[in-house]
Amino acid sequence: MNYWLMKSEPDVFSFDDLMRSPGRRTCWDGVRNYQARNLLRDAIQPGDGVLFYHSNANPSGVAGIARVVRGGYPDHTAFDPADPHYDPKSRPEAPTWYMVDIEAVEPLPRLLTLAEIKAAKGLEKMVLLTNSRLSVQPVTESEWRIVRRLAGLKP
């Protein structure tokens, strides 16, 4: 069982939007970065924990907890010319891009802001801080526990 952080702009798709989705689930589509793709395709497994992060927000921060319910499979939005994430290089016989499905578990009692994450002992090495551009990133078990505790969740 591993832990991940996934970013979404709340103006586009927030944790509340996930809570209101059918079955509280969604497919995590539209990732067009090779490092993130490799994680989606090869590493992220059903049952893994997800920190749902609001980027480009006021303030930005971790908004909720989700879990992976389906492992990597081809991102079909890349095949659709009408989709904003269309990529002609990706074909159904040889997909370039992958996605997973996630399910909301619970919102955090309060948003854990980026400023708090930066200030927290034990979170200095979070990929969020060291490679801020990566939209799907690994989280260590220790970081996972600290984030939950700081946000007021039981371990």
Place this chain on the structure above:
DNA sequence: GCCAACGTTGGC
């Protein structure tokens, strides 16, 4: 809206 950091593209 600005801008720094980073990833990707393409000329050579």
Place this chain on the structure above:
DNA sequence: GCCAACGTTGGC
């Protein structure tokens, strides 16, 4: 394979 130009992300 190098690197400059360009595009995107995301904090502020």
